[in-house]
Amino acid sequence: MEAGPTAPAASQSQSLPYVAVAATFTAEPLGDTLAFWMEELGFDFPVRFAPYGQVFQQLLDPAGLLAANPQGFNVVLVRLEDWARFDPQAVPDLSKLEENARHLIECLRSAARSFSSPLLFSLCPASPAFLADPARRDFAARMESRLASELGTLHLITTAELSDLYPVPEPDDPHADQLAHIPYTPAYYAALATLVARKIHALRIRPYKVIVLDCDETLWRGVCGEDGPEGIHLDPPRRALQEFMRGQRASGMLLCLVSKNNEEDVLETFRLNPEMPLRLEDFVAWRINWEAKSANLVSLAEELRLGLDSFIFVDDLPEECAEVQADCPEVLALPLPGEPEDIPQFLRHVWAFDKIMITAEDRSRTEMYLQRLERARLERQASTLAEFIASLNLEIRIARMAPAQLARVAQLTQRTNQMNCTTLRRSESDIQALVESGQAECRVAEVTDRFGSYGLTGVMIFRASAEALRVDTFLLSCRALARGVEHRMLARLGEIAEERGLKAVEVPFVPTPRNRPALRFLESVGSAYQQPRAEGLLFRFPAKYAACVTYRPEERPRKVEAAGPAPAASPETTARKLVDYVRIATELNDAGQILERARSARPQAPGPARPSAEPRTALEAELARMWADLLGVPSVGIHDDFFDLGGHSLLAVELLTRVHCTYGVDLSLDVVYGEAFTVGALAEAIELAQLEQADPSRYAALLEELGQLTDEEARALLAREQFP
Numbered sequence: 244m245e246a247g248p249t250a251p252a253a254s255q256s257q258s259l260p261y262v263a264v265a266a267t268f269t270a271e272p273l274g275d276t277l278a279f280w281m282e283e284l285g286f287d288f289p290v291r292f293a294p295y296g297q298v299f300q301q302l303l304d305p306a307g308l309l310a311a312n313p314q315g316f317n318v319v320l321v322r323l324e325d326w327a328r329f330d331p332q333a334v335p336d337l338s339k340l341e342e343n344a345r346h347l348i349e350c351l352r353s354a355a356r357s358f359s360s361p362l363l364f365s366l367c368p369a370s371p372a373f374l375a376d377p378a379r380r381d382f383a384a385r386m387e388s389r390l391a392s393e394l395g396t397l398h399l400i401t402t403a404e405l406s407d408l409y410p411v412p413e414p415d416d417p418h419a420d421q422l423a424h425i426p427y428t429p430a431y432y433a434a435l436a437t438l439v440a441r442k443i444h445a446l447r448i449r450p451y452k453v454i455v456l457d458c459d460e461t462l463w464r465g466v467c468g469e470d471g472p473e474g475i476h477l478d479p480p481r482r483a484l485q486e487f488m489r490g491q492r493a494s495g496m497l498l499c500l501v502s503k504n505n506e507e508d509v510l511e512t513f514r515l516n517p518e519m520p521l522r523l524e525d526f527v528a529w530r531i532n533w534e535a536k537s538a539n540l541v542s543l544a545e546e547l548r549l550g551l552d553s554f555i556f557v558d559d560l561p562e563e564c565a566e567v568q569a570d571c572p573e574v575l576a577l578p579l580p581g582e583p584e585d586i587p588q589f590l591r592h593v594w595a596f597d598k599i600m601i602t603a604e605d606r607s608r609t610e611m612y613l614q615r616l617e618r619a620r621l622e623r624q625a626s627t628l629a630e631f632i633a634s635l636n637l638e639i640r641i642a643r644m645a646p647a648q649l650a651r652v653a654q655l656t657q658r659t660n661q662m663n664c665t666t667l668r669r670s671e672s673d674i675q676a677l678v679e680s681g682q683a684e685c686r687v688a689e690v691t692d693r694f695g696s697y698g699l700t701g702v703m704i705f706r707a708s709a710e711a712l713r714v715d716t717f718l719l720s721c722r723a724l725a726r727g728v729e730h731r732m733l734a735r736l737g738e739i740a741e742e743r744g745l746k747a748v749e750v751p752f753v754p755t756p757r758n759r760p761a762l763r764f765l766e767s768v769g770s771a772y773q774q775p776r777a778e779g780l781l782f783r784f785p786a787k788y789a790a791c792v793t794y795r796p797e798e799r800p801r802k803v804e805a806a807g808p809a810p811a812a813s814p815e816t817t818a819r820k821l822v823d824y825v826r827i828a829t830e831l832n833d834a835g836q837i838l839e840r841a842r843s844a845r846p847q848a849p850g851p852a853r854p855s856a857e858p859r860t861a862l863e864a865e866l867a868r869m870w871a872d873l874l875g876v877p878s879v880g881i882h883d884d885f886f887d888l889g890g891h892s893l894l895a896v897e898l899l900t901r902v903h904c905t906y907g908v909d910l911s912l913d914v915v916y917g918e919a920f921t922v923g924a925l926a927e928a929i930e931l932a933q934l935e936q937a938d939p940s941r942y943a944a945l946l947e948e949l950g951q952l953t954d955e956e957a958r959a960l961l962a963r964e965q966f967p
Contacts, residue, residue, distance in 0.1 A: 260315030260360070262443065263308045265293035265301040267325035268367075269425045271893055272432040273439070279841035280440035283831075285821040286447065288315060295424075296325070302350040305357075315360045316443050320435075321347065322367045322426060323386060335373070337382050344386050348393050355397055355672045356679065361446050362672070363439060365400035366390050370415055370426060398446065398599060400438055408441075408591065409434035409834045418903045422912060423896045433838035437831075445599040448822070449658065451575065452553040454491055455540060458502035458509055458531075460559040461579065462521065468504055472512040477519055483587040484579075485520040492525055494598045495608045497547065500529035501539045501556070527612045536563055537570035547612065548721070555595060577825060592832040595824050600650055607698065614694040615722060628796040632726065635692040639728055641701075641735045644685040649675060651699045652687060655718060660757040662729060662764065663718040664750055674704070682706060683715055688732055690723050697723050701732050711747040711783070712740040717761075727794030729764050737789025748789040753779040768792050842875060846889075855880030858922070862929065865905075866922045873898055881923040885915070895920070908932035 262277060264270050270292055277290045293301045293308045298319060301307045309317040326343045327335035355362045366387050374380045391399060414431035427435070459466045462485060465475035477485075492498050498521070502509055509531050513523040528546055530539035536556070544551050552573040558564050564576035580589050590596070618635070625631035644652055653671040660666065669677075677683040688701030700723040704716035714736065719729050736748045752762055752773075765782045766773070772788075774781045784792075831837050858864040863881050870879040874888050885895065895915045903909055906929050914920070914928045 259289075260313055261289045261291050262316050262318065262439075263291050263293065263301075263312045263360075264318045264320065265298050265309060266320035267296055267298055267322050268320070268420075269295060269423055269893075270320060272425060272427075272429060272897075273436040275845050276433045276436035276837060276841040277440060279837075279844045280437065282844065283822075283827070284440065284444055286443070288443075299346070299350060302354045309354065309360075309362075310358060312358070312360045316363065316446070317354075317358055317360050318363045318365075318439055319351065320365050320367055322369060323383065324369055324373045325424075328424070335379065337379065340382070341386070344390065348390065351394055351397060356676045358672060361398055361670055363398045363400060363442055364390075364394060365405075365435070365439075366402070367427075367435070368402050368414065370417065370420070372417070398442055400435075400442060405434060405438050409437055409832075409837075411834050416900060418909070419896050419900045422899060423892070425893070425896055429897060430834045430838055433841060434834040436841075437834070437837050441594055441597060442599065444594050444822070445597040448595075450598065451496070451555050451595055452549055453497045453499060453543070453547065453555065454488060455499045455501050455543065455554055455556045456488065457536075457558040457560070457563065458500060458504060458512070461557060463512070463516075463519070464583070467508045467512040472508060472515045475512060475516070477516065478583065480583040480586040482520065484590060487587070487590045489520050489525065491596060492609055493606060494601050495606060496596075497609060497612055498526045499543050499547075500526050500531060501536050501543070502529075502531045503533055503536070504531050506531040525609070527609055527616070535566060535570070537567045537574075540567060540571050540574060546616075575824060580829070588832060589828045592828040593824050594822070594827060600654060607696075610695065611698065611722065617694050618692070632794075632796050635694075635726070637726055637728075638691045639731045640689045641686055641732065642689075644674075644678070644687050644702075648687055648699055652685065652702050655699070655702050655720060656716060659718045659720055660755070661721050661760045662724055663716075663755075663758050664714070664761045664765070665716060665753045666755050666758060667716055669716075677704065686732075686735065688719070688723075688728060690726070690728055701728055703732055703736060705736065707743060707745060710745060711749045712736055712743070712745050712786070714748065714750045717750055724760065727796070730768065730792050730794040733768065733784070734790055734792045737784065737786050737792065740786035741790055745786055747786055748784045750782045750784070751776065751779065752782065845875070855882035857881070860926065863922055863926045866925055866929075869898070869901060869905075870922060873901075879922060881926075882919075882921050885920040890920075902929060906933065908936065 262281070264273060264277075274290050274292070280286075281288050281290070291308060298321060301309045302319070304310060309319075323340050323344065324335060326340055330336065330339075351362065351364060369379075369383045374383060387402070391401065411428065411431045411434050414427050414434075416425065416428045416431075419425040419428075456462055459468075459475075461481075463475040463481050464478045467475050488498060500509070509529075510523065513519070513521075528543055530542055532539070536558070540551065540554060540556065544554065550573065551571050554571075554574045556564065556567050556574050556576045557579065558567075558576070559579045561578040564578040567574055567576045575595055577593060579586055621631065621634060625634065649671050653669060653674055656667060656669045656674070674685065678685055683704050683706045686703045686705075687699050688703075689699050690697040690701075697720070700720040702716055702718050703714065705712050705714045707713070717732070719732065733748070733750070736750075740746075740748050750765060752758075752765055754762070762780075765780075769782060769784050769788065769792075772782050772784050774783060831840065858867050858881055867879045867881065870885070870888070871877065873894055874885075874890055876888055879888065885898075890898075892912075892915070895912070899910050899912070899915070902925070908929055910928055910932060914925065917924065
């Protein structure tokens, strides 16, 4: 099968990252939509396809398209029945298919550990013909459940998720499947490509952390200050919004309120409406006053010690969103749809809310921030920093990373910016491969105090050389900074070095715009041991010295100051702000819409200055319009060549499928690859096929009569006889 327009030339360099796709069926129809989304999201990733059907080969080949993809994204698509496509047996052997599925699980696990790029996997839906048999239907359900349970560490795309977000009423295309092993309709390919792009977006974009909600006409219908706390109404759209936000809270987002209201009215509304899904205790902070909402967002960012670029603001009033956008451009401001019934669909398609990975720390983040605010209050009451630290009753536990902690460790390497000496970003598979290969070891730090657990906050990845313990990653979440945790982590590295008879602990520092706190820490414990390097500094601590590092907080009285400005925006924010989340949620939330936009965005051949010849019959006129729509050109003449107009084999298959659905005839690809594939040639092929399908006696009589007529007379006769 010839590749579509997004496939690269064979000579294209593989040194740059790309989106690589391997499938058990013809996957190239994904190309236009994937390319459209990469452009829409501002991602510079070309789309490349592995050779047809080479899933196992690509997963196992260390030099294949997937393995050689540096910092890109690998996609594997499998339809179980495809493994029996060329089996001479009429009935698929389910035992063979199950053995292939078992082998697939092993290959996917191995590839996920060894590939440098994230691996996305989808078990694509079986055909209605395959599912018609009860045994095969049970097998398909069992295999989907098994793959989901045994591939939990991969980024899965499930049939249920796809049908929920981008439903396509009739996904299967048996005619195109028979012609070119294209088993799904163009709309379903567009839906699948969109969900793949959505997963790539969630993997690539730094996640938001805070959702700030307006109250009146957003959380509920009505105005609590006018209608009274008992006069507001929780209609179905607002209930759906509250349930959605409660789900976001469960996935790790912090919820806040910002409302122009009397505070007591809002608090009373929550107290008097216990049936609401959201309770007051679900919010970590609020600003309920008559100040500008942008000013209140700045105040919340300072209290939570988070950058404004981690905030999403949701309001029913576009003018409030515009005010926030003008004064706090880092904030993602989302005006709700004007029609309340559109709110649930809108929220489901705001990609900024997506989470690719949810850890135990994420689920308890609200409680952690409430504890953090309690600590801040205690700190303000303490007369010295030493008194504050002593009152916390801090406990620090450092141990080897457990398998269940892998996701959190990867998350910390990707998100931690301030107390991070090298800011090396690593996926779960990267870390797992390092540890399992013996190339490195990983220790984690978990912290608790009198208020509760900070969770897993510190990570050390290191390897031992002949003389020194060489640190690869040394990081600590900002929630545990300035507590002495980083000192204990360095001391533990010194202890490990001494236990192994090593002379030193080497900690590199690579400067970034945001990791100045890491440098201050290293200099505070041993500036005499720093050495310049081309990419930064190297701190080479004697092992005995490192093992004795302790935290000595100030004993003198200290002036407690305001929290100060929130952290500066990350450089990644600029890339994230290029994404028009509102447009995606309102205009690109349906597979049909997306397919139309993707086709209009693809490069088009210039086409002829004017059509070669006008259609002579109704059939030719219909086909010319069909070609123009498919090829994206203004008009088509009956002698214009399909491939000269920008067509390719994938579009030719779609064209023949449309012909099949419209005229009830099955044409092979031979008609496409004749001397010239034109509207006129296609019309003749359809006429001949319909004649061949006619009643034999009627067909014979027509042939005899047609042989005695001119072309125009023949066409008139065929029209009278209800032939095209």
